[in-house]
Amino acid sequence: MAFKIKRGDTVLVISGKSKGLTGKVLKIIPKKNRAIVEGANLVKKHVKRGPEGPGTIREIEAPIHISNLKLICPKCGKPTRVGFTFVEGEKKRMCKKCKQPID
Numbered sequence: 001m002a003f004k005i006k007r008g009d010t011v012l013v014i015s016g017k018s019k020g021l022t023g024k025v026l027k028i029i030p031k032k033n034r035a036i037v038e039g040a041n042l043v044k045k046h047v048k049r050g051p052e053g054p055g056t057i058r059e060i061e062a063p064i065h066i067s068n069l070k071l072i073c074p075k076c077g078k079p080t081r082v083g084f085t086f087v088e089g090e091k092k093r094m095c096k097k098c099k100q101p102i103d
């Protein structure tokens with residue numbers, strides 16, 4: 001099955017602690033159906049003391065399940081469900097709101 005969300009997409013988080021936040025998809029984890037979204041679902045992570053300096057706490061993005069994300073359509077700018085369509089025999093994603101194919 002083709003993925004509805006891809007790296008580089010802008011998505012809206014629709015559930016969880018980052019609900020309502022929009023961000024860019026930095027990474028997809030296909031095996032887990034999860035994505036890393038820039039600035040969303042931040043968790044604190046301890047970084048051990050190393051050559052760069054003392055130990056510190058950094059915030060990193062934890063993966064979010066794809067079902068908790070909605071694609072922001074690059075054509076109409078609205079959060080939308082993704083469908084599929086064929087353009088010249090090639091399967092493309094499609095915005096269900098404006099019916100435009102999305103790369």
Ligand SMILES: [Zn+2]
Binds near residue numbers: 075096
């Ligand atoms: Zn659209």
